[in-house]
Amino acid sequence: FNYITAGESHGPALTAVIKDPPAGLELDVDEINYQLRRRQGGYGRGGRMSIESDSVEITSGVRFGKTLGSPLTMTIKNKDWENWQDTMKIEEKPDDFQKEDRVEKPRPGHADLPGAIKYNFDDMRNVLERASARETAARTAVAAVCRQFLSEFDIKIFSHVIQIGEVEAPGFSDENVEDFFSSVDKSEFRCADKNSEKKMKQLIDDWREKGDSAGGVFEVVAAGVPVGLGSHIHWDSKLDAKLARAFMSIQAIKGVEFGLGFEAAGRPGSEVHDEIDFKDSRGFYRRSNNSGGFEGGITIGENIKIRAAMKPIPTLATPLKTVDYHTKEDASAAKERSDICAVPAASIVGEAVTAIQLAQSFGQKFGGDSFGEIRRNFNSYKKYLQHI
Template sequence: MLRFLDAGESHGKALMAIIDGVPSNAEIDIDFINNELIRRQNGYGRGKRMQIEKDRVEIWSGIRGTKTTGNPITMVIFNKDYENWAKVLNGNTGENEKITIPRPGHGDMVGYFKYKTGDIRDVIERTSARETAIRTAVGALCKCILVSIGVDIRSKVMNIGGIEDDNVDLFDNEAYLRIENSSVRCYNEHVENMIKYEIDKCKQQGDTVGGSIFISVRGVPLGIGSYIQWDRKLDAILSYALMSVQGIKAIEFGKGTDLAKRGTTFNDEILCNKGEIIRPTNNCGGIEAGVSNGQNIEITVYMKPIPTIKKSIRSVDLKNNDNVVNRYERSDVCGVVPASIVLENVCAFEILKEILNTYPADDIITLKKYIEK
């Protein structure tokens, strides 16, 4: 079983993960993983933190040369900003410097009451989206393996602030190159300019903005996942993982929210052409009854506006129950663009895990033989 735990705090010494269950002899490209981290740091609407960090992963175990050994893999990303926060994180702060005013929409209040450390700083350090850097690294390692067995995961921004981009085939390489070169990861240049204007406007107003992301996965074999038990359904597993990413509030598979469709127009017909099963449409998003059906897995993910805002909204000082306004913590104006990269890599881990659950293999050679059959 493929699994991992990650640890570390936003301004701590490092983020780290231990991944167990990766097949041996898989070729891992560290430059590819680091490039995924660069992709995550890019994007219009990012804050000053990204000017400090230049994320690169170190591998401390489980890979010899460029190949996995089957041993647990340890990944580490050091935080450069730790130098500026060492005093705070080592507890060298007075009672008056403890944070007791929660940001509405963040984990501040619930964490304060749940863990009772008396300082929201302890909540901020772990709930921060900085944690997604190490999750991106874990997923990028899984992407290396998925590519070798013919699975490709791509994404684009669909909407920011109500401004909708064009629907395009993400596996049209020319179209995807255009998306990759866009600072907001959309296809239409006019839409890109409109989105950038919206982000700039929010920044000037001390506000933030959310949006939606489209993910398409090509090459997942038919039969991944299961309808036998509720917790083995592939769409349920992907939903669980995607919803765990900071700021994600809703998920749609295929055209699942198209309420205008009826059964005759929504359900994807099954045809046979020269002995090959084909599907003229993909309204179900490549998953039926919790099992992959061989079509592209298509998901739209919705992200709320970041809750850290400069503009004042009402909150409470939890120390003395006074009504106050929110406090500001350094943040992005829009997190949709980097979230698209994070979500790609979150999908990569879950899909590889489910492929290995269907085709158990301790080495990559055996896995490839299973897939090719």
Template structure:
């Protein structure tokens, strides 16, 4: 499978095309919309999230609720486009119009954003041409793509959830999520303002967000994604670019503002002896091979072990601050104080939803690499045979 996305933050729409989905998979816009809504939630979002509700249109590849095997196109219309038809107009400006009147030209790059370097790269002296695409708005349609992948996984008995484990230095007590299933975690976080399993930490996180907002500042955090029901042997050790953990790391790091990723115990492994890091192996008739612990996060040798996959990513604080940061106007080379009027003070809960979806995509893709992949019934049969085979291996 592969996909491409297109769309600017204030353009008419976001678009994605997914190529390579098996036929006979049930997809509806409704299922995707639920995840789009989760992405728009979470304490700490600015006003835009409150006034817009993203919904998807499926414009090809699906008939009567089932995939055709042909490419699936997804469209998320920007409700706000009507106010931007001039500034973001696609056709050339009419003669006689002064570009500066209509363009809301931006020559002041914001630190921490793609503005300056993106301008250099593509030759944009109006930095709006950069920020319209580098904006996290694009993750909307990546969530839509991932929601399709999740539906595929679901039909194969694989479920996935994300939750927030840290915001602004407040850490959730991970023993509270440790024994829980994906469904249980989902149940808890759906009612939580920061998608956190630990209700006490959640309260402190909300406070921290509010404080950051008052200070004109922003805070980041850590999100965790858990995948349950994995068959063993997805990914491969035989070539470096086929390792599943490497692909997951790529996907998580590619989310806007993410600066780190770790699997299982992650960076803690630098502080523990090997005897406390590796997962012992057992076998019994009922379950086949199991690990008695899951410190490696369900991944050994670049492959799924059959244990839940556990992966975390860190999101930096949003760089759009009320508090001014020093920068330089590119047209005059004069310094200025970058500051803006409104922004999210924390987008970690939303980012957790994005992380869930980019992970879902990689997992689904790796599964299709290994198994019979043209139609869902054959794929399901193929994966179930494999489950039985690995149990008795």
């Protein structure tokens, strides 16, 4: 499940290529499109989402509904491209393209300025088009394939929003995971608590009114993950480390924690570490799950719990102060149509990067060229676990 994405936010399309999927995995395209729709939702999104209705076209790697093991290519058309054909023209610059059409007032908090300096651009659109969180649609498509693979082994991934701006919502307990998260999917805020939802709506409306934007915190939970994915051996084989990196790669994410996270630092060890127990029916298990599902970078067979903090979106309707890139004079930062809050959408992207990392680690542990081979290897591991 190694992959690459390509595409500009207002270019013709986004493309994702999974280089090496296992052969023989049954793929449901409707399910991929369903995941894309989930990512488009959420209260606080801007006008763009009413233009797009994301869906994939598969152009390689699948025959008769099953993967071939060859690169799997998925394309998501940008419907908005229609409106951007001159500004984002692939061929030479249109004659009527004016200097004023360039983006040259960098937004604090966006990739505009460092990107323009680094790549020697005079138009920051060359940076922002790729830095845009639109790219996460392609990652969501990759992840939708990974999720179909993982669900064959009963691994499920959920998410919810636990904070927007100053409004905090209660967390969840490890029991009734599926019930809890089925109500989350019905909420525009991806929040199961009605009272918090109301406050979140108020906050987004108020901050929108002021021309401001809002960040927040979301939590991703992976259930059914077997013990033994990832490894303690190398810094780059620890699965929690890979997940942390994957979360930090989501646009606007500034912090990641597992289980108790930062709270663990202030508690005595006796109130942090999850005591070990054993039952014939369950094997080894923990009496609590403060670790968030990892010890030594290895999954322990409990739910994986990851929280991520998203900063507010840097495009503000009431812009911050900046400096014109060319004249060096004081200016107001560039304004673009934008979302006010994208935390609910980011939580779906959090699910996506989790699915990709888990599928990769699963493939490494139970490796095989075909889905059947991976299934056999997994079944033999399950037998081994039953006899420890």
